[in-house]
Amino acid sequence: MAIGEVALEAQRAAALPPRPARLSLRRLWRLKWGLAAAAVMLLIVLGAVAAPWVSPHDPVRVDIRHRLGPPAWMEGGARAHPLGTDQIGRDLLARVIYGGRVSLLVGVTAVLISSSIGVLLGLAAGYFGPRVDWTIMTLVNVMLTFPFVLLALAVIAVLGPSLVNMIIVLGIADWPLYARVIRAETLSMRERDFVVAGRALGMSHLRVIFRQILPNLVSVIVVIATLQVARVIILESFLSFLGLGVQPPTPAWGNMLGEGRVYMLNSWWIAAFPGLAIFVTTLAINLMGNALRDWLDPHMKL
Amino acid sequence: MKRYALRQLLQLAVVVVGISILAFAILHVIGDPVLLLLPQNAGHEEYERYKKLLGLDRPLYVQYWKFATHAVQGDFGKSWYTDTPAFRLVLERMPPTIYLTLAGLVAGLLIALPLGILAALRRHSFVDSLCTGLAVAGQAMPIFWLGIMLIILFAVRWRALPASGYGTWQHFLMPAFTLGAFLAPLTMRLVRSGVIEVLGMDYIRTARAKGMAERMVVVKHAFRNACIPVITVLGLQFGQLLGGAIVTETVFAWPGVATLTVDSIRNQDFPVVQCAVVLLALIIVTVNFLVDMVVGFIDPRIRVGG
Numbered sequence: 001m002a003i004g005e006v007a008l009e010a011q012r013a014a015a016l017p018p019r020p021a022r023l024s025l026r027r028l029w030r031l032k033w034g035l036a037a038a039a040v041m042l043l044i045v046l047g048a049v050a051a052p053w054v055s056p057h058d059p060v061r062v063d064i065r066h067r068l069g070p071p072a073w074m075e076g077g078a079r080a081h082p083l084g085t086d087q088i089g090r091d092l093l094a095r096v097i098y099g100g101r102v103s104l105l106v107g108v109t110a111v112l113i114s115s116s117i118g119v120l121l122g123l124a125a126g127y128f129g130p131r132v133d134w135t136i137m138t139l140v141n142v143m144l145t146f147p148f149v150l151l152a153l154a155v156i157a158v159l160g161p162s163l164v165n166m167i168i169v170l171g172i173a174d175w176p177l178y179a180r181v182i183r184a185e186t187l188s189m190r191e192r193d194f195v196v197a198g199r200a201l202g203m204s205h206l207r208v209i210f211r212q213i214l215p216n217l218v219s220v221i222v223v224i225a226t227l228q229v230a231r232v233i234i235l236e237s238f239l240s241f242l243g244l245g246v247q248p249p250t251p252a253w254g255n256m257l258g259e260g261r262v263y264m265l266n267s268w269w270i271a272a273f274p275g276l277a278i279f280v281t282t283l284a285i286n287l288m289g290n291a292l293r294d295w296l297d298p299h300m301k302l
Numbered sequence: 303m304k305r306y307a308l309r310q311l312l313q314l315a316v317v318v319v320g321i322s323i324l325a326f327a328i329l330h331v332i333g334d335p336v337l338l339l340l341p342q343n344a345g346h347e348e349y350e351r352y353k354k355l356l357g358l359d360r361p362l363y364v365q366y367w368k369f370a371t372h373a374v375q376g377d378f379g380k381s382w383y384t385d386t387p388a389f390r391l392v393l394e395r396m397p398p399t400i401y402l403t404l405a406g407l408v409a410g411l412l413i414a415l416p417l418g419i420l421a422a423l424r425r426h427s428f429v430d431s432l433c434t435g436l437a438v439a440g441q442a443m444p445i446f447w448l449g450i451m452l453i454i455l456f457a458v459r460w461r462a463l464p465a466s467g468y469g470t471w472q473h474f475l476m477p478a479f480t481l482g483a484f485l486a487p488l489t490m491r492l493v494r495s496g497v498i499e500v501l502g503m504d505y506i507r508t509a510r511a512k513g514m515a516e517r518m519v520v521v522k523h524a525f526r527n528a529c530i531p532v533i534t535v536l537g538l539q540f541g542q543l544l545g546g547a548i549v550t551e552t553v554f555a556w557p558g559v560a561t562l563t564v565d566s567i568r569n570q571d572f573p574v575v576q577c578a579v580v581l582l583a584l585i586i587v588t589v590n591f592l593v594d595m596v597v598g599f600i601d602p603r604i605r606v607g608g
Contacts, residue, residue, distance in 0.1 A: 242552060
């Protein structure tokens with residue numbers, strides 16, 4: 001932070017009425033949706049991590065005698081299977097809990113890969129002048145022209161469907177967004193005093209990029225990455241839904257939805273609950289991301 | 303205007319070449335067509351022989367050149383599965399995809415425009431919060447799940463609409479709504495913020511001061527001016543819209559390019575996949591170019607600044 005900004009901050013603090021407790025409460029109240037979403041997300045993550053202990057049944061145990069059992073509150077539902085059972089009698093609640101593992105794993109890993117690629121290329125494009133910029137941004141434009149879904153489908157077609165391939169595909173398909181935002185931020189930061197001063201002091205380019213520019217971009221990166229986890233989860237479930245992602249019998253929300261689709265004439269619950277799980281998760285992540293953005297920097301343009 | 307058009311055209315050319323390289327690279331660099339064609343138990347010798355037969359032993363740039371020159375003439379090779387030209391297969395499936403995309407666009411606007419304007423006019427009211435909440439929920443909604451839930455309710459439970467297929471206007475309702483729900487959240491936000499911004503302008507105050515009826519102020523002045531950013535972003539989001547159409551097609555078994563692509567992936571029919579990807583990308587690039595032109599025509603600041 002520049003010295004001028006610190007002084008401004010101090011002035012503003014002096015102008016405000018000195019009631020910090022109420023102020024921070026008001027600030028928290030503004031973030032109420034984000035906090036609620038964070039609580040929901042915490043539950044989902046805990047459920048996924050501790051699945052073997054919290055899940056009522058083994059998610060892959062077949063029980064043909066109790067196949068297509070409706071949820072507990074419906075007629076014919078069994079208390080042992082709160083959300084009912086699927087076409088070969090596996091417990092849906094257990095499968096929904098375990099399914100979170102796949103989605104969260106894929107979401108977080110793919111975002112780590114894509115944000116690393118995107119941030120590095122974005123920094124390079126913004127910092128190293130027009131020629132590098134042109135090359136990288138042309139690549140970004142080409143990739144952004146392709147709908148994300150189409151690109152993922154094309155690559156999966158060649159690599160074949162599997163969990164690892166899907167992470168790779170989503171990781172390499174999703175970087176252009178980061179690159180574009182980071183490039184713009186880097187461009188505007190390159191001329192700022194502290195960067196120019198750093199160079200004048202004899203810092204190397206790499207040191208300027210990683211010690212002076214990058215730390216200022218952390219909040220932007222965190223906000224985009226959070227929101228992208230939700231997007232990646234939706235895409236992951238879509239690929240699994242088509243049978244091009246995680247393969248059965250591994251429970252994943254996407255492939256459960258795909259299997260449930262076949263049985264939707266009589267047993268709506270098989271398709272309904274995995275989809276609801278996807279929806280609640282992405283909603284929680286989006287609300288968290290929005291709150292994070294408002295909290296870190298309300299003027300962020302995303 | 304001429305210089306602007308030329309510059310955009312040049313950029314278009316670069317992107318088209320980029321797309322062709324990407325489509326080529328996906329099959330030839332990431333994957334290995336020989337391995338995909340041969341049965342798993344084929345020996346090393348057969349592998350080499352086949353590779354030579356297909357011309358895949360030559361340097362990559364020679365192969366790319368062959369691919370690109372053929373592709374320009376609409377020759378993407380024959381489908382490995384049905385032995386008909388891939389280009390024809392894809393072209394036949396194009397109209398349903400285009401109709402679905404247009405229907406989705408209309409549905410999205412029918413949802414987003416009234417809600418967006420209403421939210422802007424009743425800013426900070428209950429209605430506004432409700433609309434914003436809907437937008438947030440809509441953005442998190444996996445539309446393939448939404449589509450399935452619609453089928454379960456409207457086709458299975460109430461038997462009001464056909465569950466899947468293509469032909470009559472009833473077949474359009476659920477897919478169009480699904481795609482519209484995908485497009486609406488972002489559009490609604492744009493309309494809302496656009497109208498709010500325009501309502502604060504001087505000419506709105508002038509119009510009101512003249513004693514113009516509030517409805518006329520909103521319809522004639524505010525809405526029209528708020529449309530410009532909406533059109534721009536919608537045009538640039540066309541790729542996303544087509545992506546949404548791909549998802550929607552697979553849910554409703556819509557006989558468009560996307561279902562063809564997914565089926566071809568299952569059959570490992572790469573010429574068709576490649577052709578579909580390239581053609582869809584070309585459509586997106588062309589639409590983006592046209593939108594750039596229209597926007598540059600409407601708003602001179604863009605063509606000079608850009």
